[in-house]
Amino acid sequence: MAPPLIELIGATKRFPSGSGAVHTAVRDLTMTVNPGEFVAVVGPTGCGKSTTLSLVSGLQPPSAGQVKVNGADVKSIPDGVGYMFQTDAVMPWRSVLDNVASGPRFRGVEKAEARAQAIEWIERVGLAGFEKYYPHQLSGGMRKRVALAQTLVTSPKILLMDEPFSALDVQTRALMQDELLRLWSGTGAAVIFVTHDLDEAIALADKVVVLTTSPATVKDVFEIPLERPRHVEDLRLTEEFRLIYREIWESLRGEVDKAREKGANRVA
Numbered sequence: 001m002a003p004p005l006i007e008l009i010g011a012t013k014r015f016p017s018g019s020g021a022v023h024t025a026v027r028d029l030t031m032t033v034n035p036g037e038f039v040a041v042v043g044p045t046g047c048g049k050s051t052t053l054s055l056v057s058g059l060q061p062p063s064a065g066q067v068k069v070n071g072a073d074v075k076s077i078p079d080g081v082g083y084m085f086q087t088d089a090v091m092p093w094r095s096v097l098d099n100v101a102s103g104p105r106f107r108g109v110e111k112a113e114a115r116a117q118a119i120e121w122i123e124r125v126g127l128a129g130f131e132k133y134y135p136h137q138l139s140g141g142m143r144k145r146v147a148l149a150q151t152l153v154t155s156p157k158i159l160l161m162d163e164p165f166s167a168l169d170v171q172t173r174a175l176m177q178d179e180l181l182r183l184w185s186g187t188g189a190a191v192i193f194v195t196h197d198l199d200e201a202i203a204l205a206d207k208v209v210v211l212t213t214s215p216a217t218v219k220d221v222f223e224i225p226l227e228r229p230r231h232v233e234d235l236r237l238t239e240e241f242r243l244i245y246r247e248i249w250e251s252l253r254g255e256v257d258k259a260r261e262k263g264a265n266r267v268a
């Protein structure tokens, strides 16, 4: 079996939190992601999900433990990583075409070739005909499609996604989840997808990692035995899906309750 593409081994991240105190956001976290694997990470609000992603992306160094991509310690942003966040990185002053072409251009691809790659991806995400539009002329779902094209046009081997669809309405969200699965299949990219939404995690992933309440560490890992291709809205109605949901929720619920108690104590 191929070695893991991404490995966190006892990774810990501490931040200074004012008046000399230290806040531990991630503690002794161990998880692996294999090439081509879609891993969803769920956990209570504020537990350290985004911090975990920032360790993999090289944006934050671990305070202790190891973070490896392709067997090498992550010291800066690794090659072949694409990101997608809740607030999209679409540039409002650039057309759809220029937004999508900007990634390849930044990586030194010649202008005509970058535009050709952008046009291909704009078509794949279903936005053919909108190349000259500006982001403010598009709906939220269309802007997400631009962001997806922007991310995928550089053929990332690793996709880091931090609640990319959480600002969308329920229907658009389901549509974008299907789109993501369609566009991801065949790319061979490994995905780490952070979400609050257990439904979303199960519908998309091969493996769901449940994190504890803060500081985040791995509580449980669940393999998702659902066949692909998947159609998320149909899938959610199946008995198999509900059974998986119940099993993982049993694990997650305890952490969500603890996080709520902590929050209530802080407010009290």
Ligand SMILES: Nc1ncnc2c1ncn2[C@@H]1O[C@H](COP(=O)(O)OP(=O)(O)OP(=O)(O)O)[C@@H](O)[C@H]1O
Pocket: 015, 016, 017, 023, 024, 025, 043, 044, 045, 046, 047, 048, 049, 050, 051, 052
């Ligand atoms: N750069 C930083 N400096 C100081 N503290 C930070 C920094 N980044 C994150 N933290 C703290 O680490 C903890 C975990 O934050 P993080 O954003 O990783 O959680 P999360 O699970 O992604 O949150 P949410 O569920 O709200 O998206 C929080 O208490 C946060 O304030």
